[in-house]
Amino acid sequence: MQTSRDISEILKQIRTQEDAGAFSEGADILAEGLYHRDPLAVREKLRRRLPQRIYLLLEEEADKFLDRKDPEGLRAFISSLHKAIEGLRALRLELGFEPTGETIDHISSWVKREIGPDIILDFGRDLSIRAGARIIFRGRFVEKSLGVMIASWIERDKEKIKESLRHAVTVRNQ
Incomplete structure (x- = not known):
């Protein structure tokens, strides 16, 4: 059974909006794979569409369920991952x-x-x-x-700056 700790470990890997989108897309691909007869085709689709670090992490998580022949567990994992990503x-x-x-x-x-x-x-x-x-x-x-x-410094010290500039011009013109 997937735990919330496993999901939180995955969430630590999501740094940007792009990462969140890729993990979400990967979860969708895994969900499609639940109904696909060729698991290698699903892996290939993950590999082609996702950055390597995301593909490898999702593949590892999916394998935990597939090794136990637990499609319902994988379905629950995918749902939990989607909800967690939406909460970011x-x-x-x-x-x-x-x-x-x-x-x-x-x-x-x-x-x-x-x-x-x-x-x-x-x-x-x-x-x-x-x-x-x-x-x-x-x-x-x-x-x-x-x-x-x-800009803030100039606004705050504009009188000092004007005086310094006047002084510099006066000295130069002498």
Whole structure:
């Protein structure tokens, strides 16, 4: 019998919206496979359609049921996995660059540890963000970027900046 611990171990592997979609698609393929006469065709479809790390994990989980000839257990696992994926919450990060796998792992680990294990990342790309990120979560919006910090600094210290510029121009003109 599949336990909630097994599902939670799978959820730890879901870092992004794309991962969630791939796991959900894989669960759908496994569900179709319950009615398919050729298990190798189902494995091949998983292999062709999913990233390797997701395919291998789903194949391993499915094998636990298939080895015991327990299609009802596999059906319950698929249903539990779908429900768990639907319960995940997305934190949107808009960046000025395409994050690497290492960056995604690092951010995902931090978010799951500090905010909650049910959080996945939804990356967007905005080239106007030079350094930093725009963060959107549960209807709240925060921008932490170099441009925003500079604009804030200029607004806060505009009188000092004007005075410094006047002084620099005066010194230069003498």
